[in-house]
Amino acid sequence: MSADCIFCKIINRELDAEIVYEDDKAVAFKDINPAAPIHILIVPRKHIPTVLDMEKSDEDLMGHLHTVANEIARSFKIDKKGYRIVINCGADAGQIVFHLHLHLLGGRPLLQTIAKGRGV
Ligand code: DGP
Numbered sequence: 001m002s003a004d005c006i007f008c009k010i011i012n013r014e015l016d017a018e019i020v021y022e023d024d025k026a027v028a029f030k031d032i033n034p035a036a037p038i039h040i041l042i043v044p045r046k047h048i049p050t051v052l053d054m055e056k057s058d059e060d061l062m063g064h065l066h067t068v069a070n071e072i073a074r075s076f077k078i079d080k081k082g083y084r085i086v087i088n089c090g091a092d093a094g095q096i097v098f099h100l101h102l103h104l105l106g107g108r109p110l111l112q113t114i115a116k117g118r119g120v
Contacts, residue, residue: 002047007099011045020075025061026068028104037107038076038083042069048100051089069104078106 001008009015010029017029020040031039042065048054054062066085073079083106088095 002099005047005097005099007041007043007097007101008047011043021068021072023068025064028068028072031103035103036105036110038078038105040069040072040076040104042072042102042104043099049098050095051087051100054100065102069102072104073106076106082106084110 001012006015010017010019011027017032019027019029021028021042024045026042026044028040028042031041044058044061044065046058046061048058069085070079073083083104086103086105087100088103
């Protein structure tokens with residue numbers, strides 16, 4: 001838990017968000033500024049600022065976050081048509097919230113670019 005982190009506050013129910021999934025290791029909620037019809041953020045309960053800060057002991061956790069993303073893709077019925085999972089790391093990637101998160105994007109054809117943003 002980091003006192004100033006908005007995602008920690010969402011995890012701890014101090015800030016509202018539309019939570020779509022949670023378990024003992026992860027929480028997932030709708031992005032406040034969706035870039036696609038389905039845009040879900042999957043976050044670990046553990047406060048890890050960026051993917052660069054993950055430790056060897058976080059490897060299972062990172063795998064779990066991907067399993068959760070796949071489960072959510074199935075539940076939102078975008079698994080057959082396809083979806084994108086994005087992790088932004090640092091300023092040049094456009095990371096604005098420094099609590100590690102996966103973006104799950106789908107529900108429309110996504111441009112053939114690795115960039116996030118309005119053009120995903
Ligand atoms: P990134 O650029 O990877 O750090 O993306 C952070 C995302 O978090 C961005 O798409 C908008 C979203 N976001 C920021 N603040 C909030 C919030 O308070 N609630 C929710 N649900 N999403 C937020």
